[in-house]
Amino acid sequence: MVELKSELAALQTPALILDERKMMRNVLRLEDRIRPHGVSLRPHLKTVKSIEVARRILPEGFGPVTVSTLNEAEQFAAAGVRDIIYSVGIAAQKLDRVVDVRARGCDLSVILDNLDQARAVAEASARNGMAIPALIELDCDDHRSGVAPDDPLLLELGTVLHNSAAELRGVLTHAGESYEVYGREAHAGCAEVERRAAVVAAERLRAAGLPCPVVSVGSTPTAHALTCFDGLTEVRAGVFTFFDLFQAGIGVCEMDDIAISVLTTVIGHQKNKGWAITDAGWMAMSRDRGSAGQRVDQGYGLVCDMEGRVLPDLIVLKANQEHGIIAPRPGSGATLPEFPVGTMLRILPNHACATAAQYDRYHVIPEDPDVPLTEWSRFGGW
Numbered sequence: 001m002v003e004l005k006s007e008l009a010a011l012q013t014p015a016l017i018l019d020e021r022k023m024m025r026n027v028l029r030l031e032d033r034i035r036p037h038g039v040s041l042r043p044h045l046k047t048v049k050s051i052e053v054a055r056r057i058l059p060e061g062f063g064p065v066t067v068s069t070l071n072e073a074e075q076f077a078a079a080g081v082r083d084i085i086y087s088v089g090i091a092a093q094k095l096d097r098v099v100d101v102r103a104r105g106c107d108l109s110v111i112l113d114n115l116d117q118a119r120a121v122a123e124a125s126a127r128n129g130m131a132i133p134a135l136i137e138l139d140c141d142d143h144r145s146g147v148a149p150d151d152p153l154l155l156e157l158g159t160v161l162h163n164s165a166a167e168l169r170g171v172l173t174h175a176g177e178s179y180e181v182y183g184r185e186a187h188a189g190c191a192e193v194e195r196r197a198a199v200v201a202a203e204r205l206r207a208a209g210l211p212c213p214v215v216s217v218g219s220t221p222t223a224h225a226l227t228c229f230d231g232l233t234e235v236r237a238g239v240f241t242f243f244d245l246f247q248a249g250i251g252v253c254e255m256d257d258i259a260i261s262v263l264t265t266v267i268g269h270q271k272n273k274g275w276a277i278t279d280a281g282w283m284a285m286s287r288d289r290g291s292a293g294q295r296v297d298q299g300y301g302l303v304c305d306m307e308g309r310v311l312p313d314l315i316v317l318k319a320n321q322e323h324g325i326i327a328p329r330p331g332s333g334a335t336l337p338e339f340p341v342g343t344m345l346r347i348l349p350n351h352a353c354a355t356a357a358q359y360d361r362y363h364v365i366p367e368d369p370d371v372p373l374t375e376w377s378r379f380g381g382w
Contacts, residue, residue: 043241048356095124191222276327
C-alpha cells in the first residue's frame with residue numbers, strides 16, 4: 001500500500017482512479033446471478049467508454065453490449081464487438097452511421113417508439129439494401145420514452161418493420177422508476193413490473209404473427225433484484241461495473257463496492273468556516289447531485305483518504321468550476337480533520353457515468369497487487 005500511495009502521489013490532480021479488483025468483483029457478482037437462469041447479460045458500456053474496460057467485462061470480447069451513443073458503437077465495433085444495441089431512440093439523420101457500422105460486420109440494432117422512426121428505419125433499409133434491426137421500446141412505468149405494452153401502436157410499429165426491408169428484432173424496456181425506490185424488495189417489485197411489460201408485449205406481437213426473438217429488460221437496480229426470468233432473453237445493466245453513491249443510497253451496493261474515485265489535492269483552507277479547499281470542483285466531479293433527495297445527502301461526493309477508506313461524514317459540501325469545498329456533513333457534529341496544504345484525498349462520486357465523462361483516462365489500481373499503477377484510455381462524444 002505504501003508503493004500505491006507513492007504512485008498516486010505522483011499523479012497530477014484531479015485524476016480519475018479505477019480499482020480493477022472492485023470492478024471485477026462487481027461484474028462477477030451480476031454475472032453469477034444472471035447467467036444460471038439461461039438469459040444473457042448485456043452490459044451497458046455508456047458508463048465505462050473504454051476498450052480496456054470492455055475487454056475485461058466481456059467474457060469473449062464480442063458482446064452482447066448496449067451503448068448510448070453511436071460513437072460508442074463505432075469505437076467498440078472497431079475493437080471487435082459484434083453484437084450491439086444502440087439504446088437511445090434513433091434519429092433518422094443517424095441511420096447512415098448505423099449502416100456503416102453494420103457494413104463492417106457488427107450486428108448493430110436500434111430502438112424506436114413511434115411511426116416516424118419506424119418508417120425512417122424501413123426507408124433506410126430499402127435504400128441501402130440492408131435489413132436494419134429495430135427493437136420497439138416499451139414504457140413499463142411512465143418513466144420516460146416507450147410504448148405501453150397494451151397500446152395498439154405496438155402492433156402498428158411491428159407491422160411497419162416486419163412488412164418492409166427492415167427487421168423487427170424484439171422489444172426492450174428500462175425500469176427507470178427503480179431509481180426512485182429503496183431496497184431489494186422494492187427493486188424486485190420494479191423488476192417484475194418491467195419483466196411483465198416486456199413479456200406481455202412480446203406475446204402480443206407473436207399472437208399477431210410478428211416475430212419477437214429478443215425480450216430485453218434492465219437497469220442496475222432491477223438486474224440485481226430480479227427473481228423471475230420467465231420469458232426474457234437478456235438483462236441489461238450499466239453502472240454496476242463501477243457503482244456510485246446514488247446506487248449505494250438506494251441500497252443496491254455498499255460503499256466498498258464503488259470502484260471509481262477522484263483523486264484531489266488540498267490547496268487551501270477557510271478555517272473559520274471549517275472548510276478545506278481542493279482542486280476538484282464540479283468540472284472534476286460533475287454537477288450531479290443525485291443523492292440530494294436520498295436518505296443521506298452526499299453533497300458532490302464522499303471523502304476518502306488516499307487508500308480509499310471513507311472518512312465518516314466528510315463530504316464535498318460545495319463546488320465551483322475548479323474548486324471543491326470539503327466540510328463535515330451539516331448536522332453530523334463531525335469536525336474537519338487536519339489536512340495540510342498538499343494533502344491528497346479521494347472522492348467517491350454521486351454518479352459514476354457523469355463523473356467519468358470528465359476524463360480521458362483511468363488511472364488503474366490493478367487487480368494484481370504486484371502490478372504497478374497503469375492507465376486505460378476512455379473516450380467521449382456522440
